[in-house]
Amino acid sequence: MQWFWNRPVGVKFAAPLVLMGAVFAVVGGLGALALRSAASSLRAVSAEADPVAAAELATAAEQEATRTLAVLAVAFVIGAILCTVLTVAVSSRVRRSIEMLRGSIDELAAGDLTHPAVHVDSDEVGSIVDAFEVARGELRGTLTQVAAAAGSVSSKADDLAAANTQVAGGVSQTSTQAGVAATAAEQVSLNVQTVAAGAEQMGASIREIATNANEAAKVASQAVTFSNTTAATVGALGESSKEIGSVVKVITSIAEQTNLLALNATIEAARAGEAGKGFAVVASEVKDLAAESGRAAEDIARRITQVQAQTTSAVAAIGEISAIIASINDYQLTIASAVEEQTATTNEMSRSVTDAAAGASEISATITDVAESAHTSTGVLTAVGSTVSELADLSGDLRSQVSHFTI
Numbered sequence: 001m002q003w004f005w006n007r008p009v010g011v012k013f014a015a016p017l018v019l020m021g022a023v024f025a026v027v028g029g030l031g032a033l034a035l036r037s038a039a040s041s042l043r044a045v046s047a048e049a050d051p052v053a054a055a056e057l058a059t060a061a062e063q064e065a066t067r068t069l070a071v072l073a074v075a076f077v078i079g080a081i082l083c084t085v086l087t088v089a090v091s092s093r094v095r096r097s098i099e100m101l102r103g104s105i106d107e108l109a110a111g112d113l114t115h116p117a118v119h120v121d122s123d124e125v126g127s128i129v130d131a132f133e134v135a136r137g138e139l140r141g142t143l144t145q146v147a148a149a150a151g152s153v154s155s156k157a158d159d160l161a162a163a164n165t166q167v168a169g170g171v172s173q174t175s176t177q178a179g180v181a182a183t184a185a186e187q188v189s190l191n192v193q194t195v196a197a198g199a200e201q202m203g204a205s206i207r208e209i210a211t212n213a214n215e216a217a218k219v220a221s222q223a224v225t226f227s228n229t230t231a232a233t234v235g236a237l238g239e240s241s242k243e244i245g246s247v248v249k250v251i252t253s254i255a256e257q258t259n260l261l262a263l264n265a266t267i268e269a270a271r272a273g274e275a276g277k278g279f280a281v282v283a284s285e286v287k288d289l290a291a292e293s294g295r296a297a298e299d300i301a302r303r304i305t306q307v308q309a310q311t312t313s314a315v316a317a318i319g320e321i322s323a324i325i326a327s328i329n330d331y332q333l334t335i336a337s338a339v340e341e342q343t344a345t346t347n348e349m350s351r352s353v354t355d356a357a358a359g360a361s362e363i364s365a366t367i368t369d370v371a372e373s374a375h376t377s378t379g380v381l382t383a384v385g386s387t388v389s390e391l392a393d394l395s396g397d398l399r400s401q402v403s404h405f406t407i
Contacts, residue, residue: 101129108136153391207343 107115116133 097129101132104129104132104136108139 104115
């Protein structure tokens with residue numbers, strides 16, 4: 001019986017027709033045999049020409065035909081019943097398979113992929129059920145992968161959004177700091193330019209000092225020449241010359257300190273903080289030392305007056321003064337040489353400060369470019385953040401759509 005139900009649908013529906021045909025064939029055969037027998041009996045009676053026998057035979061043939069027709073009717077009814085029962089059974093089984101398949105399709109349409117379709121027969125409907133089951137499994141696997149991928153994309157999008165926010169904050173802070181640094185670099189550039197101008201002015205002052213020192217050296221040389229003509233009268237000023245020598249030592253010390261202060265002024269100018277405050281302090285000290293040099297000079301004049309009052313020979317004093325002037329001449333030459341060297345140093349410092357000013361300007365321009373690039377990067381990161389947010393929203397929509405299915 002199972003063999004029959006595993007046949008194709010066409011075979012199942014053709015079987016009742018074949019059975020009915022077989023019944024009709026059997027019934028027809030029986031009827032033909034009965035009619036042939038009756039015909040043979042009638043031919044035999046006709047041959048004997050016996051009326052009584054013919055009547056009896058005719059009655060017997062009629063009864064035989066009636067029985068044959070009854071048998072044929074019963075056989076026909078039985079065959080029809082069998083065909084109907086078999087047809088109803090086949091139709092019912094096929095309809096049940098189709099209804100079960102339809103139930104599985106309805107569950108799939110409702111989003112439930114957890115219930116497999118029931119395989120009843122191995123016919124065409126069974127093949128459809130098998131194909132549906134394969135499609136359901138493939139769809140379930142695909143939706144499972146899509147749900148997992150959507151969850152992964154959502155998680156990665158959240159991580160990317162957090163990283164993008166952090167990077168955007170860092171870039172914004174960098175942009176702000178770069179702006180502050182650019183302002184500071186511009187201020188440094190202005191300060192360096194001011195220092196360069198001050199160094200140039202100091203160089204001009206030193207060159208003027210060198211010129212004056214050279215003129216003083218010339219005057220001292222002339223004084224030495226004049227004093228040589230009166231050298232014979234210098235002998236009486238021995239003690240006063242010692243005091244004058246002490247004063248000259250003071251002047252020499254002052255000159256040396258002035259030299260050191262000039263060097264300190266150069267160093268302070270190179271360091272130039274806040275528009276040359278250090279240089280102003282050094283200049284004030286130089287001024288004080290110059291005043292002290294003036295007082296020392298007045299002391300020299302007073303002592304010379306005393307020497308002139310105490311001696312009777314001005315010629316001797318002139319001789320001593322000649323020697324002093326010669327020493328002063330040497331100091332003036334030394335000062336002129338030192339001033340010349342200081343002039344070269346100041347010029348080199350001025351060039352260095354000028355180069356530093358140019359470098360500070362380039363640094364300021366570079367920092368400004370960095371600030372602009374950081375600002376541009378901030379805009380790009382903002383756009384990336386918007387894209388990441390859209391990606392997260394799309395991932396959420398995809399997960400929402402997949403959640404409608406039960407997998």
